[in-house]
Amino acid sequence: MPSIIRRQFINDSHSVIDEALEGFSLTNPQYVSWDSENNLIFRQNRASGKVGLVSGGGSGHEPLHAGFVGTGMLDVAVCGAVFASPTAGQVHAGTTLADSGAGVVQIVKNYTGDVLNFQIAASLAEDDGLKVEDILVNDDLASDTDDDGPGRRGTAAVVTVEKLVGALAERGAPLNVVTKVGREIVDRSRSLAIALDAGAHPGDAHAAFELEGHEVEFGVGIHGERGTGRIEFAKVDELVEQIVTPLANSLELVRGDAVIALVNGLGGAYPIELSIAARQVHRLLGARGVTVARSLAGSYVTSLDMHGLSVTLTVVSDEHIELWDEPVLTPTFTW
Amino acid sequence: MPSIIRRQFINDSHSVIDEALEGFSLTNPQYVSWDSENNLIFRQNRASGKVGLVSGGGSGHEPLHAGFVGTGMLDVAVCGAVFASPTAGQVHAGTTLADSGAGVVQIVKNYTGDVLNFQIAASLAEDDGLKVEDILVNDDLASDTDDDGPGRRGTAAVVTVEKLVGALAERGAPLNVVTKVGREIVDRSRSLAIALDAGAHPGDAHAAFELEGHEVEFGVGIHGERGTGRIEFAKVDELVEQIVTPLANSLELVRGDAVIALVNGLGGAYPIELSIAARQVHRLLGARGVTVARSLAGSYVTSLDMHGLSVTLTVVSDEHIELWDEPVLTPTFTW
Numbered sequence: 001m002p003s004i005i006r007r008q009f010i011n012d013s014h015s016v017i018d019e020a021l022e023g024f025s026l027t028n029p030q031y032v033s034w035d036s037e038n039n040l041i042f043r044q045n046r047a048s049g050k051v052g053l054v055s056g057g058g059s060g061h062e063p064l065h066a067g068f069v070g071t072g073m074l075d076v077a078v079c080g081a082v083f084a085s086p087t088a089g090q091v092h093a094g095t096t097l098a099d100s101g102a103g104v105v106q107i108v109k110n111y112t113g114d115v116l117n118f119q120i121a122a123s124l125a126e127d128d129g130l131k132v133e134d135i136l137v138n139d140d141l142a143s144d145t146d147d148d149g150p151g152r153r154g155t156a157a158v159v160t161v162e163k164l165v166g167a168l169a170e171r172g173a174p175l176n177v178v179t180k181v182g183r184e185i186v187d188r189s190r191s192l193a194i195a196l197d198a199g200a201h202p203g204d205a206h207a208a209f210e211l212e213g214h215e216v217e218f219g220v221g222i223h224g225e226r227g228t229g230r231i232e233f234a235k236v237d238e239l240v241e242q243i244v245t246p247l248a249n250s251l252e253l254v255r256g257d258a259v260i261a262l263v264n265g266l267g268g269a270y271p272i273e274l275s276i277a278a279r280q281v282h283r284l285l286g287a288r289g290v291t292v293a294r295s296l297a298g299s300y301v302t303s304l305d306m307h308g309l310s311v312t313l314t315v316v317s318d319e320h321i322e323l324w325d326e327p328v329l330t331p332t333f334t335w
Numbered sequence: 336m337p338s339i340i341r342r343q344f345i346n347d348s349h350s351v352i353d354e355a356l357e358g359f360s361l362t363n364p365q366y367v368s369w370d371s372e373n374n375l376i377f378r379q380n381r382a383s384g385k386v387g388l389v390s391g392g393g394s395g396h397e398p399l400h401a402g403f404v405g406t407g408m409l410d411v412a413v414c415g416a417v418f419a420s421p422t423a424g425q426v427h428a429g430t431t432l433a434d435s436g437a438g439v440v441q442i443v444k445n446y447t448g449d450v451l452n453f454q455i456a457a458s459l460a461e462d463d464g465l466k467v468e469d470i471l472v473n474d475d476l477a478s479d480t481d482d483d484g485p486g487r488r489g490t491a492a493v494v495t496v497e498k499l500v501g502a503l504a505e506r507g508a509p510l511n512v513v514t515k516v517g518r519e520i521v522d523r524s525r526s527l528a529i530a531l532d533a534g535a536h537p538g539d540a541h542a543a544f545e546l547e548g549h550e551v552e553f554g555v556g557i558h559g560e561r562g563t564g565r566i567e568f569a570k571v572d573e574l575v576e577q578i579v580t581p582l583a584n585s586l587e588l589v590r591g592d593a594v595i596a597l598v599n600g601l602g603g604a605y606p607i608e609l610s611i612a613a614r615q616v617h618r619l620l621g622a623r624g625v626t627v628a629r630s631l632a633g634s635y636v637t638s639l640d641m642h643g644l645s646v647t648l649t650v651v652s653d654e655h656i657e658l659w660d661e662p663v664l665t666p667t668f669t670w
Contacts, residue, residue, distance in 0.1 A: 004339040005548050007531050007548065007568065007642075008605075008608055009531070009571040009574065009604060009608040009609075009611065009612060009644060010570070010571055010607075010608065010611060011570040011571055011572050011611065012570070016607055016611065017607070019610070019611045019614055020606070020607040020610035020611050020614075021610070022610075022614045023609075023610035023611055023612070023613040023614030023615075023617070023632065024610045024613075024632070026613060026614060026617045026627075026630070027598075027610065027613045027617075027630050027631065027632045059607070060607070062605065062606035062607060062610075063606060067606075082607075196342050196344070199605075202607060202608075213340050213342065233342060235345070235346040235347070236344040236345055236346055237346050239344065263362075267605055268603065268640060269344060270343075270397065270534075270602055270637065270639055270640050271355070271397035271398060271402075271637070272345075272351055272352070272355040272394070272395070272397060272537060272639075273343055273344040273345065273537075274344075274358075275354070275355035275356070275357075275358035275359045275362065275397075276344065276345060276346065276351065276354045276355050276358055277344060277358070278358040278359075278361060278362045279354055279355075279357045279358030279361060280358075282358070282361045282362075292361075295361070295362050296362065297358065297359070297362045302605065302606070304605055304607075305603060305605050305642075307342075307640075309344060329670075334669040334670050335664075335669050
């Protein structure tokens with residue numbers, strides 16, 4: 001396949017995140033403010049006396065995490081460069097900002113750099129007298145190996161975790177409860193992703209990888225990491241079945257279970273494609289006797305303009321569904 | 336530039352809209368229902384005794400219009416095939432469904448097929464005893480010519496029109512007021528779009544057009560229509576200035592004016608790009624002494640996966656801003 005030249009609407013590849021966060025905060029002043037020194041997006045309507053929630057990581061996954069800052073979800077998002085962890089100093093500033101007297105929970109996607117920098121920041125914040133806990137999100141089934149490596153990557157389940165834990169914190173639950181419930185939600189969540197094309201970094205003329213026309217990258221990561229292998233291109237219903245079957249097996253879904261299902265576009269998939277994929281997720285789970293209690297279909301955890309999609313399933317109780325339904329006021333989700 | 340093969344996550348190019356609408360309604364049951372016979376998306380929480388609002392047109396522009404159905408915005412969206420007007424029969428069914436006793440306003444983007452089919456449907460509905468008015472949206476400055484052609488195309492201003500008029504109808508304003516205010520909002524709105532690549536139809540291996548690496552299509556339409564010409568690729572701040580200047584001139588913006596600004600992705604632009612463009616829109620208008628009273632940056636009126644963006648400016652009064660701020664409960668916008 002010939003290689004196409006990618007172009008982007010940017011000014012300078014070195015300033016994209018600063019400029020994007022400025023634009024984002026100008027567009028969403030009712031929800032968020034921007035700390036330009038540390039590239040923190042924090043909620044406009046500051047909380048008091050609740051557990052603070054801070055998340056973050058490399059940029060390039062928008063609307064994650066800045067789009068999830070607001071009442072009922074995150075207090076602070078710490079924004080690194082594209083696909084690069086924020087520094088420990090940035091995370092320390094974000095953790096401090098998230099505190100309103102009841103301690104802070106860091107929601108961290110499982111990548112080596114993020115884990116390290118959030119841990120250093122937690123130590124620094126604890127030295128300052130803050131109470132800090134963490135929820136490590138590691139939902140990506142494609143990276144579920146038996147070796148001693150870093151373990152499963154954190155991907156789109158972070159959306160579900162941030163929504164449910166955000167509601168719990170907003171209710172006034174204490175630090176240990178927020179942490180415990182968050183970790184349980186992670187344990188109940190798995191994701192898998194496929195792609196037809198990788199994304200291209202701002203300023204890069206080429207995508208991270210290219211595929212032949214008969215190939216689909218299976219188990220692809222959100223930083224352009226190659227997947228566990230290539231499968232044959234097929235109708236989306238067949239591709240989605242190849243995702244949902246291992247997810248259901250891994251979660252040991254049985255008749256009568258309820259899930260929150262997230263059909264997530266990786267950036268380059270258009271809404272028609274995501275809606276068709278969502279239809280098949282509903283059909284496959286319905287055929288298994290599994291209730292889709294709540295679902296979303298949209299581009300929430302992206303990989304620049306990667307033409308791909310992921311499915312995340314979280315096994316939920318009635319209490320989780322109540323948390324899902326609680327009000328949220330962020331640039332991305334409001335209900 | 337070599338031509339890249341496009342692929343999509345679909346099952347069959349003939350069934351994409353039926354399948355997408357099924358998936359969309361399964362994903363958003365709290366907001367909408369689906370009439371599969373006429374491919375209508377209608378609000379779950381049916382109104383009574385208010386002016387009904389129906390819009391629609393060809394598909395491929397998602398989330399437009401189905402994503403804007405719900406309390407405070409549209410009552411019914413009529414969904415045609417990709418880039419093809421719905422039939423007069425579909426629009427008639429949608430217009431009938433939108434009526435709850437106070438008449439119906441059709442919000443129609445200015446394309447020959449849409450205008451014709453909505454007019455036929457209005458006549459049929461009037462024969463049934465309904466009162467029907469229309470708001471013709473024609474904001475695209477690129478198609479503003481002096482000839483006797485069809486006039487300016489309708490593009491992303493339809494979002495602003497549907498939000499403001501939706502709030503007015505929800506308040507209980509009568510048919511003539513809703514119509515009059517809607518037409519005024521159209522008069523106060525202009526848009527311009529640029530693209531780096533065209534979109535590809537579901538099932539098509541190629542985009543509608545391709546550009547050389549130094550070119551940008553200026554004044555492009557939302558159906559892959561070529562623009563008014565090609566301009567040189569440049570930093571996005573320069574490109575946005577080339578859009579905002581003619582918009583401001585056409586609207587005769589002066590110091591002290593207030594606008595609602597919509598920075599709209601055409602499908603393939605990622606959020607970082609749109610936020611950077613939004614930053615420049617705010618800066619340019621600020622430099623002119625024009626207040627950006629409210630703004631959005633996101634992909635709302637798309638052209639499949641076209642890598643492009645548009646800017647829409649609407650000159651607003653305090654009353655328009657109040658209408659903007661009124662509650663809305665749809666799959667896309669909720670506040």
